[in-house]
Amino acid sequence: MQQLSFDLQISDIYAKEDFLSLDENFAAVNFLKKFFNQKIFSQSQFHSLILRGPAASGKTHLLNIFSKDFQGTFLFEENMSKENLSSFFVVNKFYILEDIQDFKNEELLLHIINSAVEAKAFLILSSRNKVEFRLKDLASRIKNIFPIEIKSPSHEAIRVLLINELSRKQLKVSGGLVDFITDHIERSYEAIDAAVRLIEFHHQETGKNINMKEVVKIFG
Numbered sequence: 511m512q513q514l515s516f517d518l519q520i521s522d523i524y525a526k527e528d529f530l531s532l533d534e535n536f537a538a539v540n541f542l543k544k545f546f547n548q549k550i551f552s553q554s555q556f557h558s559l560i561l562r563g564p565a566a567s568g569k570t571h572l573l574n575i576f577s578k579d580f581q582g583t584f585l586f587e588e589n590m591s592k593e594n595l596s597s598f599f600v601v602n603k604f605y606i607l608e609d610i611q612d613f614k615n616e617e618l619l620l621h622i623i624n625s626a627v628e629a630k631a632f633l634i635l636s637s638r639n640k641v642e643f644r645l646k647d648l649a650s651r652i653k654n655i656f657p658i659e660i661k662s663p664s665h666e667a668i669r670v671l672l673i674n675e676l677s678r679k680q681l682k683v684s685g686g687l688v689d690f691i692t693d694h695i696e697r698s699y700e701a702i703d704a705a706v707r708l709i710e711f712h713h714q715e716t717g718k719n720i721n722m723k724e725v726v727k728i729f730g
Contacts, residue, residue: 524575532670538658546576559658562658568660573608582604599628607619609637619643672705676709683720694729
């Protein structure tokens, strides 16, 4: 019989101190705290949930933080087997399955969710947005799972995240340059990551801090 495997290693890149609390993720963080602090299944209000948010919004970082504190298990489609699901999940244990919008085997995903429910385990799913599934039973099951959301970044959140990431990477960029970049990039978490990578690349290539002329050339 094929053995199910899973990953318990939490990377240092997902350190708790590096996660930045924002208005956009405040509600999601607070609900996850309540969800992971459920001790006895019979007293639990929610046994499964979906964490939704744009790409690069910190879903994986946040789930790694809670997984480390509560011994959560990350699941991966390529390592799951429908035949073994009936004996895989453990009561009151936490399991995390990310990016269900990329899940290829919808029947397997349905079996994973149902098996976790039957075993009285806690299951956290994540997705980039609302997902449409072809399998009707799966679509119905997903519709009935409680959602929490990380919102798209505001103008101020983009500025704060830029400053935080640049500081974390020890890249010196003046406030005026940060304001210019904030005003000229797309309002998304992916755009923030891309901007920081461009500045980091410039620093590596030139050995110098980026100036306004270069910022305007790149982001103007």
